[in-house]
Amino acid sequence: MxxxxxxxxxxxxxxxxxxxxxxxxxxxxxxxxxxxxxxxxxxxxxxxxxxxxxxxxxxxxxxxxxxxxxxxxxxxxNPKFKSVKNQKENYIFKNNSDKKTDDLLYLGCNFPAFYPKTTKYLIDLFEKEGFDFSIDCCNLPSDFTGYDNDYLDRFEKQLSEKNVKRVVCVCPNCFHKFYKNLSVEVITIFKWLDERNLIQDIDEEVNVFFPCSDRYNHVIFKDIKKHITGYNDKYKSTNCCGAGGIASKSEKEISAQMKNSIENETMYTYCATCSSKFIEKNDVHHFASKMVGIDEKCDPSFFKNALKGKFRGRKK
Ligand code: SF4
Ligand code: SF4
Incomplete structure (x- = not known):
């Protein structure tokens, strides 16, 4: 590994x-x-x-x-916050199957809980082509505790058992954890939709809040950029939405300052966690939801939605 x-x-x-x-x-x-x-x-x-x-x-x-x-x-x-590792290691709202699939829609843990309608839409799209989905945690928060975890090994085993050729990530954190570290190809949901001409272009200049994992490399954003007229990197002075690196547990005040540093803005992002932080004071749009024509508002009822994700029926 x-x-x-x-x-x-x-x-x-x-x-x-x-x-x-x-x-x-x-x-x-x-x-x-x-x-x-x-x-x-x-x-x-x-x-x-x-x-x-x-x-x-x-x-x-x-x-x-x-x-x-x-x-x-x-x-x-000096690892800390074992409770985070325990929660994420065996994510209680996960929803996986043993179905064989070439492309696997990997939704992560936060996107399905904050964007349930878009999640349902994407799952249906994949199912129409005979592809499977996964709701699970990539264990990045567990990595941040400093304790070792074996998620990549477990995930590789799962991918091999399901004959997966490509993992299609919706969450930027999952994507950046996986794309150089898995034996199969890892692509963004934007690339997958683009291959099928399913993206509705955004015909205007938009203000973008870049998630930390993609902010300085734009590996994911390059798939988004070709479908927007232009963009403003307007929020450079806000280093993070306040959720990064589980530091909000140690630095509550700084985390709150980051979250509250942007208000009354119409902004686009491509991270569900960033959306959930800024939604209180801003008009936030998630590129994935907007580009499939849903433009769902981030729904902060995380647990209610996560439960729905867990118990969603699926064809094996
Ligand atoms: S002070 Fe900070 S920015 Fe300057 S060289 Fe040292 S580490 Fe780099
Ligand atoms: S919180 Fe500060 S030290 Fe840590 S990565 Fe960001 S800029 Fe660097």
């Missing part, structure tokens, strides 16, 4: 390479709060879970040092 290599040698490398320019501190509310830079962070194991893993520091550091990588090394040295 491939995985992100995180060794404590990296902490030493940061200490050697950092030129103390303080750009990381100026661009990160967590580093600002504790008045530290990434070099100092390497010596603050007590703050491992205060980092939102948003990668803003990486984007501004002149010598390419990475706060998220530091945080993950420190987390692995």
């Amino acid at each position: 491939k995985s992100n290599e995180c060794t404590s040698d990296y902490l030493e490398e940061v200490r050697q390479k950092c030129i103390d320019c303080s750009k990381c501190t100026k661009n990160c509310p967590f580093l600002t709060k504790y008045d530290i830079n990434l070099k100092d962070f390497t010596m603050r194991g007590d703050l491992a879970f205060s980092c939102f893993l948003c990668k803003k520091c990486e984007s501004v550091c002149p010598v390419d040092l990475k706060g998220a990588k530091i945080s993950m090394i420190l987390r692995k040295e």
Whole structure:
């Protein structure tokens, strides 16, 4: 299995390479709060879970040092929040079958709970072509606890038993966890819909809130971009929706500030978790829902919807 290599040698490398320019501190509310830079962070194991893993520091550091990588090394040295690992490892609302399928619609855990109508629509589309779906957690939140988990191995076994050729991801976090780490091809829901000419283009310029996992690489966004007239990267100063890296558990105030930093905006995103954070104060649209002609409003009744997902009937 491939995985992100995180060794404590990296902490030493940061200490050697950092030129103390303080750009990381100026661009990160967590580093600002504790008045530290990434070099100092390497010596603050007590703050491992205060980092939102948003990668803003990486984007501004002149010598390419990475706060998220530091945080993950420190987390692995002292794992925490076992309850998160336990919850996600055997996700109680999961819905998988043993049906054979070439393409597997992998909905993740949050999208089905926040966008139930769009979920139903996508499941029906896949079923029409004889393809199966999966509602499950990719275990990224479990990775963030610093404890080891074996989800990728278990998922590989499941994919092999179901003869899956391609995993089609709806959630950006699942996509970025899987696309370099599975033995089968991993594509976005946008690519899958595009292959069938099922995308309704958006004929206007839109304001986009980029989810952390895709913000600085646009691997998913390149599939979206060709179906919109134009876009504004308007929310650069908000590093994260406030849910990143399970840091909201340690840094409630910073998380709330991030969530409340955008208001009265009409915005587009492609992460259900980001939508759920900003929906209270903004008019939020999810590209996947909009582009299939539903344009569902994010429904914050997570548990009610998740339960419906769990018990949804399916043809084996
Ligand atoms: S990853 Fe984000 S939260 Fe963590 S140190 Fe870098 S900028 Fe700050
Ligand atoms: S931006 Fe990079 S070089 Fe500058 S203080 Fe932060 S870690 Fe050091």
